[in-house]
Amino acid sequence: MEGQFGWGREEGGWRKGPWTAQEDKLLVEYVRQHGEGRWNSVAKLTGLKRSGKSCRLRWVNYLRPDLKRGKITPQEESVILELHALWGNRWSTIARSLPGRTDNEIKNYWRTHFKKGKPSKNIERARARFLKQRREMQSQLLLQQQQGQDQQQRQRQAGDDHDDGAVTREASSSPAVSLAAQHEEDLQMLQQDMDDLLFQFCCPMASSSCLLPGAAAAASASASEEGSTADHPQLDGGATWGWGTLWNLDDVVDDVDGGACGGWDTSLFPLLQDQGLAFY
DNA sequence: AAAAAATTCAACCGCTTATTT
DNA sequence: AAAATAAGCGGTTGAATTTTT
Numbered sequence: 001m002e003g004q005f006g007w008g009r010e011e012g013g014w015r016k017g018p019w020t021a022q023e024d025k026l027l028v029e030y031v032r033q034h035g036e037g038r039w040n041s042v043a044k045l046t047g048l049k050r051s052g053k054s055c056r057l058r059w060v061n062y063l064r065p066d067l068k069r070g071k072i073t074p075q076e077e078s079v080i081l082e083l084h085a086l087w088g089n090r091w092s093t094i095a096r097s098l099p100g101r102t103d104n105e106i107k108n109y110w111r112t113h114f115k116k117g118k119p120s121k122n123i124e125r126a127r128a129r130f131l132k133q134r135r136e137m138q139s140q141l142l143l144q145q146q147q148g149q150d151q152q153q154r155q156r157q158a159g160d161d162h163d164d165g166a167v168t169r170e171a172s173s174s175p176a177v178s179l180a181a182q183h184e185e186d187l188q189m190l191q192q193d194m195d196d197l198l199f200q201f202c203c204p205m206a207s208s209s210c211l212l213p214g215a216a217a218a219a220s221a222s223a224s225e226e227g228s229t230a231d232h233p234q235l236d237g238g239a240t241w242g243w244g245t246l247w248n249l250d251d252v253v254d255d256v257d258g259g260a261c262g263g264w265d266t267s268l269f270p271l272l273q274d275q276g277l278a279f280y
Numbered sequence: 281a282a283a284a285a286a287t288t289c290a291a292c293c294g295c296t297t298a299t300t301t
Numbered sequence: 302a303a304a305a306t307a308a309g310c311g312g313t314t315g316a317a318t319t320t321t322t
Binding site: 017018037038039040052053056060089090091092103104107 | 306307308309310311312316
């Protein structure tokens with residue numbers, strides 16, 4: 001009852017290849033009872049002949065209930081493009097901004113849709129140029145932001161009590177946005193500029209024609225338009241797809257010493273760090 | 281109609297990082 | 302403090318499916 005597909009084989013005691021419905025059932029039941037993790041004990045407790053690694057993968061990429069099935073939407077696609085232009089192949093980082101999508105899925109999607117030709121110096125160069133521009137914009141914005149904060153602080157001292165501003169870091173349920181809201185106009189302009197910039201860079205490398213008719217539109221639209229967000233409630237919850245509110249800075253800190261992505265330096269994101277922006 | 285080519289995507293591998301013993 | 306085990310990551314593979322010739 002196993003060799004239905006070519007490689008439903010056993011090797012070193014572990015089954016390999018595609019999962020059957022029965023196997024899925026066992027794994028799901030295990031997780032229901034014991035929670036996620038301890039993947040190696042799945043085999044021991046359920047008799048499933050799968051390695052822990054295999055179990056984890058199956059759960060994370062396929063069985064998890066919070067997974068979003070169905071095709072990548074144009075909105076998601078544009079996010080993938082934007083974030084890939086920024087982070088390169090850090091799929092799990094990118095996936096964190098796409099609830100319900102797995103790194104594997106995103107990786108597959110990107111490779112099949114946007115990878116044309118070689119891994120490209122072009123991309124790296126485009127990204128470098130992009131980041132340079134970005135840094136300039138941000139230091140500008142930072143200035144304005146600081147001025148704004150000063151003013152704010154003065155006001156607060158006059159009126160309210162405690163709270164030294166460091167609180168923003170993780171707790172507040174309305175993170176980064178509150179600050180950002182103060183400068184909505186600036187942010188929107190900045191965002192618009194960045195979107196333009198980004199697409200200027202990533203369109204050429206993305207397969208010529210068919211690629212972006214929807215994505216580009218969606219990206220520029222998503223900045224301001226909201227009405228048609230029916231199928232993405234959680235993505236839109238108050239935050240636009242702005243540079244300031246999207247990602248988690250923890251990821252920026254690694255790789256400074258010239259890792260896979262050429263090692264850009266963290267000072268590129270002074271503003272974001274200031275805001276402690278962690279998201280979603 | 282059928283064969284070949286291209287695409288898709290679930291699952292694998294090896295390696296790195298984190299956690300536990 | 303170190304060794305062992307588990308989790309996580311990104312690249313790659315290849316069977317199944319779809320498209321093209």
